Amino acid sequence: QGELTLSALGLGALAYLVLAAAPAAVLAWSLKRAGSGVGGISLGALLYGPLACLAFVLVALVVEGSAGALVASWVDQSLELVTEAWRLRLLEDTSFLGAVADLEVRRGWYLLWMVRLAPALALSLMLGMLWLCVVYLRWFVGGEREDDDLTLWRLPMGVMYCFMSCTAVVVLQKGIFEGLLPESASLLTAAVGGLVLLMALYWLQGVAVTNYYFVRMRLGPFSRMAGLGAQALLMIYPVTSVLFGVMGLADAWFDFRRLEAQSTSENGAET
16 A cells, blocks of 8 residues: 555646646746747747656656557556436436437447547647646736747647648548548557647637637626636637637638738838
């Protein structure tokens, strides 16, 4: 029991180091080095990503013997917990019957794809975590410069072409045009993983677009807090959270904040 407690404490300390202390230290250094929120997040992700991957691989080798086996074990346990929860809910609400049956029948498919998409999901969560940390930091202490505003962030248009390419691969592999290209599990996994990561980035761009107008509205403290609370509720529920991603994708084409026009006018004024 003493060894088990020591092992649990060691894993807990490692989890705190990797999930809290390390990203905080890396982000603090990155923000100071980059001088802006977006630059700090980008530099922090480049530094923290390999560090987190190394820590995960080391833990996986000790616990399960491989990273894939550890992820598969976590996913399998999560699916079991969800299945049991839905079975209990089924006793009160029979509308869950179809969901429970689908999960039991397609459990192998869910396990396969959740393991395949684990890197993209982990990277998306890491970017979201760093983004939220910077948002809270800027909320309390402000930015380094006047133009250090996360609501002005926008992905380059070239990223949209990557998004379209990944979509095309998925459609050609498993969509209505299936069979036009040789089937490749590796290519399909890379394309779907790319869509997951890019959709997370466009989701953040949608949040930036929403708050670009929200923070410029003349609202009192209580109205502003209510608006932030409403955004948080929209983010929690998957059906409404998708709206931020749609907003980000639409902004890539229509530039709702007129950032390109502002940049062009500023460049013209300088010349």
